Amino acid sequence: MKEKEIVARCVNPFVWIAGVRALLYGGTGLLVSVVLSWFTGFHYHGILHFGSAPNSAWWCYLAEHLIVWLVPTVLFYGGGLVASHSRFRAVDLFGTMLFAQIPLIGMNLIYALPPMKVLSCINPAMSPQEILNQPGLGLAVVLSLFGLPFLMAAVVWMFNALKVSCNLKGGRLWTVALIGIIGGDVVCRMFIRFFY
């Protein structure tokens, strides 16, 4: 395979994979991610927000993952129905969007590292001074920055999942993508708040 094609496949895998196959790979990724999150105490608060939370039940992690997948997908689906001139299959959008969550496993793995435990000790009731005095906080913050490329990859894949599954281009694509990702993040956080 040529180098250019490998890069193209990494940036937009949905030109090659969609539908039930993407749903199966994505579903496996979701289960792996739920188990990892459960072990490490790494909660999904929204599409773009992660951290610790006061509920360590396994179902809470599963529910968070499902919400983070389903909310933007439903928003994209509605946006696609309105903005796309093509008829598209729900299984392609739901499958590719689930597949797009796979890079977040990278973030889970970073949060599984021992120095990251300090972040789970921080709660919103603590004063800024107390937070800064946590031992090993600097290293944890630096390590958490290594998780950003995985988050960016997931967002790029979500964008491309919408682009390929709904055949959207230009302004319509960007409008639906921004509503789905930013609006979806807000809606996810509203739903997930009920679990804490």
Added chain:
Amino acid sequence: MCEVKKRLPLHCPACEAPLKVGRLFCEQCDTEVCGDFELPLLARLSEKEQRFILDFVKSSGSLKDMAKNMGVSYPTVRNILDDLIEKLIQIGL
């Protein structure tokens, strides 16, 4: 000397306007027909688009089979088809 495969030009190289047929001739008897003829609709598509339509017909219109043969996902093939339909509508299907 190897034979050069010539492509049918669709647009004027000077002003980019769509080209029409002005002259046809019989290779056997050298008879010429002159006039002002529109290119057939499918001939106005690019070589890649014509290849796609041929593949579509050969696979009995099955986008799933086409996706398999092309090694791409189903929505990718469907998007190419939808964009082609849009283009055909624009050029006067």
